[in-house]
Amino acid sequence: MLKFLTITNFATIDHIELDLAKGLNVLTGETGSGKSIIVDAINLLMGGRANTASVRFGASHSIVEGIFHVNNTAIDAINTILIDPELCLDHEDRSLILSRRISIDGPSICRINGRIVTRRLLSEIAESLVDIHNQGEHLSLLRVKEHVNFLDHYAGISDNRNQLSLAIASLRSLQHQLSELYTDETERLRTIESLSNEVAEIDNARLQLDEDEALSKERRIVANQEQLITSLSNAYSALHDKEAESKSAGDMVGLAANSLHQIEFLDEHLKSFREIAEDISIKLADLAMSLRSYLDGLQYTPGRLQEIEERLDVILLLKRKYGPTVQQILEYREHAAARLEAISEQGEKVSELYEQQSQSEADIGRLASKLSAARSAATEKLVNSVEAELSQLAMDRTKIQVSISQSASDEGIPINGQRYSFDYTGIDQVEFLISPNSGEPLKPLATIASGGESSRIMLALKVTLSEIDKVPTLIFDEIDSGIGGRVGNTVGGKLSNLSQGRQVLCVTHLPQIASFADHHIQVTKVFKNGRTITMTKVLSTLQRIEEITEMLGHVSEASRQNAKDLLRSSADYKKLNKFQIEKP
Structure with missing residues (x-):
C-alpha cells in the first residue's frame, strides 16, 4: 500500500505531504481544487509519460515520491523484476520508495530506493503495486477493441496472450524472409x-x-x-x-x-x-x-x-x-x-521456409484455439458476476452478454480446416452487448450505454476483476461520473468492500461515497502571493461532517444532520458487513 506521498512543484501543487491509510481513502474538494492533479502525480510516479508542462510555473523541476509498504508475497514478485541484488527489497524492512523527477530542460529521472532506473522498470514495478482508474476510463468500454482485454484479464490468460504474440512475431519473421526470396519460379x-x-x-x-x-x-x-x-x-x-x-x-x-x-x-x-x-x-x-x-x-x-x-x-x-x-x-x-x-539453392530454402510457415501457422492456430476456449469458459462467469454487481447499482434489469465471433479469411490461420482472420489477441472479435431494460434486445454496449451506465458497468467490471487482481492499491478518479446520490450510496459500499484487505484511493464529488471513507482527505486551493496553491488536510470526524454538509449543496442544520446520518449509515454498513482493515 501507498503509505506516504510527497509532491513538489507539480501543476498547482507547491508542496504537499500526504499520509495515506489502509482501507478506503477519499479525496474531496471543490471542482478545480486539484484532486485529480494528485492522481496525475501518482500516475507519473507509476511510470506515466512525463510532460514538462506539468512543472509548476517558475520552478525548474517537479518531484513526486511515494513510500510503499509491501507484503512478503509482493516483495518476492517485485524482486523477480528487479533482479539487481542492490535494488532487491528486504523482507524485514518491507519498504519501497519510488520517485520521479521531471525537469523543464532535461530528461526525467526515475529512482527505486534511491537508485536511478529506467522508466520501463519503474512502470513494471508499479503494475504490481497500483491500479489507477482515471477519469473517463469508462469510455474505454465504448472502444470495442478494448473488450477482449477486459475478458482476457478476467480469464487470467495473459501468459497465453504472450505466447501467441511470440508465435505471431515468429510468423512475421518467416513471411519477411520469404518476401525477400524469389517466390516466382520463372523469374528465379x-x-x-x-x-x-x-x-x-x-x-x-x-x-x-x-x-x-x-x-x-x-x-x-x-x-x-x-x-x-x-x-x-x-x-x-x-x-x-x-x-x-x-x-x-x-x-x-x-x-x-x-x-x-x-x-x-x-x-x-x-x-x-x-x-x-x-x-x-x-x-x-x-x-x-x-x-x-x-x-x-x-x-x-x-x-x-x-x-x-x-x-x-x-x-x-x-x-x-x-x-x-x-x-x-x-x-x-x-x-x-x-x-x-x-x-x-533458393528453391530448397523457399520450400523449407514454407514448411516452417505452415508449422508456425499451426502453432498460432493451436494457441488461438486455446485462447478462444478460455474466453468461452470465462464468459458466463464474468457476465453473472457483472450482472450481480449491476443489480446493486440500480441496474438490476440490465442484461449483459459477451459476443465472441470469428471472421473467415483466405489469408488467415488454419483451424479445423478453416482459415480465420487473426491478430495478436487471437481469432476472436469480442464485444459486450447490453440490454438496459427488460424486454429490449441486446445491442452493442458501445452504441447505447449512457455515461452513467458505462461508469457503473466499469465499476462492476473493476469489482469483478478485483477478485482476480491482487494489486494492493486501487485508485479511482471520479468513478462516480454520471451517477446520482442514491446509486452513489451503493457505489460507496462497493468501494468499501473493495478496500477490505487492500487500499483504495477514491476521488469523488458525491457525499454518499465520501461518507464511507476510513481516511478522508480534503483538497483545497488557496491564493497566496498571486499564485494558486493546492493544499490537503486529513479531516477529523467533526471536520468530515462539515465537509459532507458542504458537498450536499446547502449548509444548514438539516443538511448537517443529513451528513451525520450518512456517516452513521456508512458505519452501520461496514459493521454489518464485518468490515475490517487487515494488518500488514
Missing part, C-alpha cells in the same frame, strides 16, 4: 540463366590483373617498332659503334680521360677531372650495353598487333558490362557467382 530460373552467362563470359576471358595496362604498353611498342629500331640503332652507334668512320661518344670520352691522366701530376685538380671523365665513360658504356640489349629484345612477330587489339576489345567489352577496371570485373564475377549459388 531467368535470373539463374542470366547470372550463369555472366560468370561464364568473365571466366572464358581468363582475365589477369593489370593485363589491360600491360597490353596497352605492348601495343604502343609493336605499333612503333620500326621507329624504335632506327632511333635506338642511331643512339647505340653514337655511343659505341667501333666500325663507324668517326669516333663514338664513348671513344671521345675515353680519349679525354686518358689525356687528363697524362697531366694530372701537374695540378691536383686535374685528377678530379680525370675521374669524372672515367665515370662518364663507364656510364656511356653501360648505356650502350642497355640499348644493345633492348634492341636485341625487339622481335617482330607477324599478327601480334592484331592479337593485342582483339584482346583489348574483349576487355573493353567486359568493362562496359561489369566495371571500369579489370579488378572490378573480377569482383563482379565473385558477387554474381555468390548470388548464383544462393538463388540456385
